[in-house]
Amino acid sequence: MRPKPITLLLATPLICASALAAILPTSAQQSPPQQPQAQQIPADATRPGNPRLADLMEATQARHIKLWFAGVTANWKLAAYQTRQIKARLQEAASLYDSLPVSDVTTMAKPIDAVTAAIAAQDSKAFVKAYGELTAGCNSCHRELKLGFIELKTPEMNPFADQVFGVRKK
Numbered sequence: 001m002r003p004k005p006i007t008l009l010l011a012t013p014l015i016c017a018s019a020l021a022a023i024l025p026t027s028a029q030q031s032p033p034q035q036p037q038a039q040q041i042p043a044d045a046t047r048p049g050n051p052r053l054a055d056l057m058e059a060t061q062a063r064h065i066k067l068w069f070a071g072v073t074a075n076w077k078l079a080a081y082q083t084r085q086i087k088a089r090l091q092e093a094a095s096l097y098d099s100l101p102v103s104d105v106t107t108m109a110k111p112i113d114a115v116t117a118a119i120a121a122q123d124s125k126a127f128v129k130a131y132g133e134l135t136a137g138c139n140s141c142h143r144e145l146k147l148g149f150i151e152l153k154t155p156e157m158n159p160f161a162d163q164v165f166g167v168r169k170k
């Protein structure tokens with residue numbers, strides 16, 4: 001079978017919504033389905049509570065945790081990968097949302113470079129230091145945007161129990 005054209009794939013959420021409405025049992029039989037309120041995405045996407053930005057941040061948070069456990073178990077390849085993921089998510093956040101203070105995204109370049117350098121040098125001590133700077137960078141943007149209640153720290157435990165962090169002995 002040929003793959004669906006992109007346009008169809010993009011339209012899937014709408015199709016899903018109506019398909020779900022058809023499948024889900026409703027108490028009112030045969031009455032016309034109620035039109036659900038359209039989800040409004042605010043024009044100013046940096047207002048706290050923006051789902052897309054919050055999701056990007058949560059993805060960044062997961063990588064922030066994974067980066068730590070990759071670094072302290074000296075899995076440098078995984079640590080480098082997680083750093084690239086963090087960088088990409090932050091760049092995406094900045095490019096998607098014009099009103100996100102770009103200066104705060106670019107200030108992140110310094111700690112990200114420091115983390116990258118520590119990883120390349122396989123220097124655990126430098127990694128721990130750079131990781132602290134990275135976390136401080138996250139918090140400084142949050143504080144500046146009056147989101148100081150979203151405070152990151154070095155993780156104490158690893159919630160990703162299904163992923164191998166240290167390097168496996170062959």
Ligand code: HEC
Nearest residue numbers: 047048049050053054057058060061064104105138141150
């Ligand atoms: C340029 C500014 C900026 C930087 C840098 C930044 N954030 Fe955020 N962060 C935000 C904004 C804005 C929100 C609020 C999003 C919303 O809800 O609209 C947020 C929200 C969050 C949240 C809350 C999401 C949730 O659902 O609980 C977490 C976690 C988070 N950021 C993690 C991080 C981490 C980790 C870093 C650093 C690696 C980071 N952020 C760097 C701007 C930033």
